[in-house]
Amino acid sequence: MIRTRFPPSPTGFLHVGGLRTALYNYLYARKHGGKFVFRIEDTDRARAVPGATENLIETLQWAGLDYDEGPYIQSQRTDLYKKYADELLKLGAAYQCFCTAERLEKMRNEQEAHKLAPKYDRHCLKLPAAEKEKLIAAQTPFVIRQKIPASGEVAWNDLVRGDVTFQCETIDDQILLKSDGFPTYHLANVVDDHLMEITHVIRGEEWLSSTPKHILLYRALGWKQPEFGHLPLLLNKDRTKLSKRQGDVAVEDYRKKGYLPEAVINFIALLGWHPGGDETNEIFSLVELIEKFSIEKVHKGGAIFDLEKLDWMNWQWRRRKFEAQQGDHEEKLLKLCDEFLPTEWKTNKEFLKRCLRTVEEKILQRPSETKQYIEFYFKESFDVPVDLIANPKMKVDLSTAKTALSGVIEALESFEKFDNQEALKTHLLEVVAKLGLKNGQVFWPTRVALTGEQFSPGVFEVLWALGKEMAIERLKKALKNL
Numbered sequence: 001m002i003r004t005r006f007p008p009s010p011t012g013f014l015h016v017g018g019l020r021t022a023l024y025n026y027l028y029a030r031k032h033g034g035k036f037v038f039r040i041e042d043t044d045r046a047r048a049v050p051g052a053t054e055n056l057i058e059t060l061q062w063a064g065l066d067y068d069e070g071p072y073i074q075s076q077r078t079d080l081y082k083k084y085a086d087e088l089l090k091l092g093a094a095y096q097c098f099c100t101a102e103r104l105e106k107m108r109n110e111q112e113a114h115k116l117a118p119k120y121d122r123h124c125l126k127l128p129a130a131e132k133e134k135l136i137a138a139q140t141p142f143v144i145r146q147k148i149p150a151s152g153e154v155a156w157n158d159l160v161r162g163d164v165t166f167q168c169e170t171i172d173d174q175i176l177l178k179s180d181g182f183p184t185y186h187l188a189n190v191v192d193d194h195l196m197e198i199t200h201v202i203r204g205e206e207w208l209s210s211t212p213k214h215i216l217l218y219r220a221l222g223w224k225q226p227e228f229g230h231l232p233l234l235l236n237k238d239r240t241k242l243s244k245r246q247g248d249v250a251v252e253d254y255r256k257k258g259y260l261p262e263a264v265i266n267f268i269a270l271l272g273w274h275p276g277g278d279e280t281n282e283i284f285s286l287v288e289l290i291e292k293f294s295i296e297k298v299h300k301g302g303a304i305f306d307l308e309k310l311d312w313m314n315w316q317w318r319r320r321k322f323e324a325q326q327g328d329h330e331e332k333l334l335k336l337c338d339e340f341l342p343t344e345w346k347t348n349k350e351f352l353k354r355c356l357r358t359v360e361e362k363i364l365q366r367p368s369e370t371k372q373y374i375e376f377y378f379k380e381s382f383d384v385p386v387d388l389i390a391n392p393k394m395k396v397d398l399s400t401a402k403t404a405l406s407g408v409i410e411a412l413e414s415f416e417k418f419d420n421q422e423a424l425k426t427h428l429l430e431v432v433a434k435l436g437l438k439n440g441q442v443f444w445p446t447r448v449a450l451t452g453e454q455f456s457p458g459v460f461e462v463l464w465a466l467g468k469e470m471a472i473e474r475l476k477k478a479l480k481n482l
């Protein structure tokens with residue numbers, strides 16, 4: 001059975017890259033009828049952040065990624081890691097290292113001065129047995145280090161990157177168990193992946209250089225190694241590594257901003273992966289993603305984190321969810337923003353519903369802003385700023401505005417089909433022709449006179465929403481003030 005895992009360290013909020021890793025592991029397990037295991041890797045006590053574990057759990061829940069097992073907490077399993085560290089010592093695949101922090105620092109400085117890659121110099125591997133015993137007897141603190149073979153190579157066929165090879169001589173003798181008895185990531189991760197029978201390790205590219213160390217541990221302990229797949233980095237639009245400086249990186253931030261989990265999951269799934277087929281089809285639910293997911297189709301190159309696309313997807317998902325609800329369209333719209341509207345606006349429901357229709361797209365995106373979007377409909381009176389109505393760009397001066405408004409008023413007074421936007425349009429286009437003006441020269445002053453706003457829904461929508469009486473009244477008032 002396929003078993004995947006998501007093992008974050010509780011060092012802060014869940015990063016969008018972390019969510020993608022979780023998602024791919026989740027999709028892979030679900031697709032193959034396997035299990036998705038959740039584990040908290042909290043053995044680095046210095047980096048643990050209070051509340052981070054709870055936040056990780058909540059964020060996964062919000063995203064809809066339910067796990068089958070866990071969370072397993074590594075800090076509650078330290079005896080296990082100690083046991084395997086001892087076993088590695090016995091097997092000769094690890095050794096005690098008594099080096100002091102000062103000695104290691106000196107060593108590192110020297111390596112740096114000689115432009116050498118930082119790497120433990122194996123001082124303690126070469127310690128004579130007698131000396132080692134003396135140090136142990138004196139209770140000198142020590143760490144346990146992995147003994148990497150002096151030569152040879154470690155290779156594997158990566159699920160994403162294909163063949164990957166590391167030369168042993170480039171690999172550091174990693175610390176496995178610290179002097180306080182806590183394991184490092186490498187030991188705890190391998191022990192747990194083995195004990196939890198993980199078959200597929202899918203993780204970020206930043207762990208690529210850890211994998212040969214892990215493979216050597218599997219080999220030393222005689223364990224079957226899982227398959228490995230390393231996901232490409234997430235990039236900013238300028239192809240630099242995704243960073244806080246260029247926008248939000250915590251899933252939490254998007255959640256707080258009101259992005260729908262469906263949209264975030266959809267967006268994240270397509271960062272470096274697409275099911276193939278019609279490339280323009282980009283809207284997938286979690287169920288569809290499970291059905292279509294394949295790790296082989298994950299791209300090798302970095303994936304660009306494009307916020308505009310996320311906004312677009314969020315919009316698509318709001319629409320979808322809205323349409324999927326039962327009930328009358330306008331009632332649904334009203335329900336969405338009801339709590340944000342003043343009660344006195346609700347006395348004329350039919351009028352309110354028409355107003356809402358004209359700003360529907362905006363409401364779907366930000367229901368809480370509805371009041372602001374339709375405020376102009378409810379103003380008893382407002383002054384139409386002369387310098388707004390006269391618009392040189394539209395070739396509208398004061399006298400054109402006057403001509404346009406009186407022409408429109410006259411034409412509307414004898415017009416009855418206000419409930420039909422198309423008919424309104426045809427009718428007013430005739431006015432434009434009759435006055436010998438351009439569309440904008442008539443529609444701009446009309447719309448501004450009706451709304452008092454620089455930006456608003458289009459003129460025919462506004463006329464339709466206001467209805468004949470109110471529309472003509474507003475137009476007349478504006479004309480008088482010009």
Ligand code: GLU
Pocket residue numbers: 007008009041185189202203204207
């Ligand atoms: N604890 C590691 C992290 O924080 C897990 C990496 C892995 O998947 O092996 O991402």
